[in-house]
Amino acid sequence: MTLNGVKCTVKNCKYNVQGHLCSASAIEVNVDGGGIQANNNEHTNCHTFEMNK
Numbered sequence: 001m002t003l004n005g006v007k008c009t010v011k012n013c014k015y016n017v018q019g020h021l022c023s024a025s026a027i028e029v030n031v032d033g034g035g036i037q038a039n040n041n042e043h044t045n046c047h048t049f050e051m052n053k
């Protein structure tokens, strides 16, 4: 089961499937460094990420 409409290329996350899908039940995305406004897409990141072992 993967999250519909979510494309993620973070291959070393334990939830990543086939290098482009996410198998988490939900994800949380926040602004890098805190706050509620990102300047661009590079200032956002997925806090559901967990390193593959």
Ligand code: SF4
Binding pocket: 006, 008, 009, 010, 013, 014, 015, 016, 017, 021, 022, 023, 024, 027, 046, 047, 048, 049, 050
């Ligand atoms: S949990 Fe986040 S980083 Fe991991 S595969 Fe899903 S979207 Fe990507």
